[in-house]
Amino acid sequence: xxxxxxxxxxxxxxxxxxxxxxxxxxxxxxVVLFERDTFAAGASIRNFGMVWAVGQQRGAVYERALRSRExxxxxxxxxxxxxxxxxxxxxxxxxxxxxxxxxxxxxxxAARDRGARMVTAREAVARGPAVRAEGLRAALWSPTEVNVDxxxxxxxxxxxxxxxxxxxxxxxTTVRGVDLPEVSTTDGVWRADRVFVxxxxxxxxxxxxxxxxxxxxxxxxxMMRTGAQPGGWQLGPMLCGGLTLLHYAAFDxxxxxxxxxxxxxxxxxxxxEHGIHVLLSQTADGRLTVGDSHAYAMTHDPFQDESVNEAxxxxxxxxxxxxxxxxxxxxxxxxxxxxxxxxxxxxxPEPGVTVVNGVGGAGMTLSFGLAEExxx
Numbered sequence: 283x284x285x286x287x288x289x290x291x292x293x294x295x296x297x298x299x300x301x302x303x304x305x306x307x308x309x310x311x312x313v314v315l316f317e318r319d320t321f322a323a324g325a326s327i328r329n330f331g332m333v334w335a336v337g338q339q340r341g342a343v344y345e346r347a348l349r350s351r352e353x354x355x356x357x358x359x360x361x362x363x364x365x366x367x368x369x370x371x372x373x374x375x376x377x378x379x380x381x382x383x384x385x386x387x388x389x390x391x392a393a394r395d396r397g398a399r400m401v402t403a404r405e406a407v408a409r410g411p412a413v414r415a416e417g418l419r420a421a422l423w424s425p426t427e428v429n430v431d432x433x434x435x436x437x438x439x440x441x442x443x444x445x446x447x448x449x450x451x452x453x454x455t456t457v458r459g460v461d462l463p464e465v466s467t468t469d470g471v472w473r474a475d476r477v478f479v480x481x482x483x484x485x486x487x488x489x490x491x492x493x494x495x496x497x498x499x500x501x502x503x504x505m506m507r508t509g510a511q512p513g514g515w516q517l518g519p520m521l522c523g524g525l526t527l528l529h530y531a532a533f534d535x536x537x538x539x540x541x542x543x544x545x546x547x548x549x550x551x552x553x554x555e556h557g558i559h560v561l562l563s564q565t566a567d568g569r570l571t572v573g574d575s576h577a578y579a580m581t582h583d584p585f586q587d588e589s590v591n592e593a594x595x596x597x598x599x600x601x602x603x604x605x606x607x608x609x610x611x612x613x614x615x616x617x618x619x620x621x622x623x624x625x626x627x628x629x630x631p632e633p634g635v636t637v638v639n640g641v642g643g644a645g646m647t648l649s650f651g652l653a654e655e656x657x658x
Contacts, residue, residue: 285464285471288312288450293457293488294480295319296326297645298638300439301653302478304353307447309657314474315440315449316467318456322436324482326645328505328615330563330571331435332520333428334647336370336398337530340390343625344532346651348396351428353650360446363430363438364566370427370520371410372527373601375417378545379524381538383422389536397425410519412562412602427520431566432646457488462634478656479637483616489631496627498640501619502582504590505573507565507611508604515605517564523601525550525559529576531623553597556590560597562604569610572598576643578619586614617643628656 290306292299295317303315333354335347358365374380380400387394399422406421407413413421443449458466460479465472483500485493511517527533528543547554557576564570575590591612598607619642620627626648627640638656641648 285473286314287473288314289475290314291316291465291472291474291477292480293477294482295322295440295451295453296324296480296482297436297439297649298482298641298653299478299480300436300443301649302480302638302657303443303449304439304447304650305653305657306478307443307449313443313447313449314472315443315451316455316457316469317451317453320454322440325615325617326436327432328613329432329643329646330520330561330573331430331432331565332561332563332646333430334370334644335426336393336424337526337532338644338647339531339534339625340392343648344390344392346655347644347647348426349651349654350648351426354428354430357439357442361438361442363435365435366429367425368427368429368517368519369423369425370522371406371413372422373406373413373418373521373523374420374422375601376524376545377419378538378542379527380420382527382533382536382542383420385536385538386422386533390532393424397423399423410521411515412517412521412604414601414603418601423519429520429563430646434566460488460635462632476634476636479635481639483618485618489635489637492629492631492637493639496629496640497620497622497624498618498627499578499580499621500582500616501642502577502579503574503615503643504586504594505571505613505615506591506594506609507572508570508606508608509610510568511570511605513605514568516568517562517570517604521562521602523560523597525553525597526561529559531625552589553593556593558590558593558597560594560601562598562602570604578621582616584614586612617645619643626652
């Protein structure tokens with residue numbers, strides 16, 4: 283059988299792989315994308331659906347997130363994909379939380395230029411239907427955050443690639459090996475000039491030696507979702523509280539952050555031990571997504587700890603009030619994470635092959651921008 287011929291092959295049908303397929307197709311390449319599962323079932327659908335620019339490392343990574351935001355909105359405009367420019371509130375119920383947010387604004391002129399600013403408690407409550415007024419001192423408003431529905435967004439992007447750019451999207455196809463120009467798959471042998479391996483949580487199938495020395499570990503998280511809110515209630519801006527200020531790189535290096543960490547380590551030792559910080563977003567059909575926890579290891583047990591879920595909901599109740607907090611879904615997710623401050627792993631194990639991994643929990647936020655940089 284004659285091998286099928288393309289310019290670029292992409293391995294992995296999550297958001298990182300889809301983004302690289304899009305970047306290659308936009309530059310005029312003939313592209314095939316291989317995903318071993320019959321539909322996307324990994325980290326790319328097990329998340330908040332937050333395109334969360336404000337939390338990213340200040341500087342080039344923040345700009346990358348803004349570029350990804352543009353691409354999400356471009357795709358939404360063409361396809362009708364649900365993407366709401368909801369913005370976000372970081373809610374400060376303590377003086378040290380407000381101090382971190384104020385120092386962040388001083389250190390982040392790019393975020394200020396995009397409209398990030400401190401608002402009063404009264405303004406936050408007026409603009410955020412779920413914002414808990416009790417004890418609220420102030421909030422950081424950022425208009426750049428976009429809410430998508432991951433379980434709908436990922437298949438919609440895949441369909442867009444096929445329909446708009448002629449990308450051959452091969453779900454249910456495993457790549458057995460790469461020996462350029464040949465790519466061996468369960469769908470036969472393909473020929474390609476270059477390959478992008480975006481295999482996410484699968485470290486072992488292709489180029490395991492790359493991952494052995496990469497510093498990647500797996501992050502296990504626990505998340506929950508409520509039922510649709512009654513009466514079509516809408517969340518409005520996505521929300522987070524003080525623990526989030528200790529999670530995202532945007533706040534690294536701020537003097538006030540260390541003082542906040544000392545207080546929260548003392549007051550919330552269980553939450554800190556389990557890497558809990560709490561975010562709240564909404565899906566297209568009105569359900570609320572809340573989480574999450576973070577545990578780091580090469581191998582995790584498959585079980586959820588209900589005490590972690592209970593702690594997440596307690597933290598949520600400190601800064602948010604919603605019509606119905608009854609949980610209808612619980613799940614754990616897994617993604618590769620770099621624990622040394624790097625925001626991605628991009629390696630060329632052999633000519634023509636690029637491995638892209640390690641974007642951690644920021645895949646929805648960074649992948650489109652990162653792919654344009656990598657593909658060129």
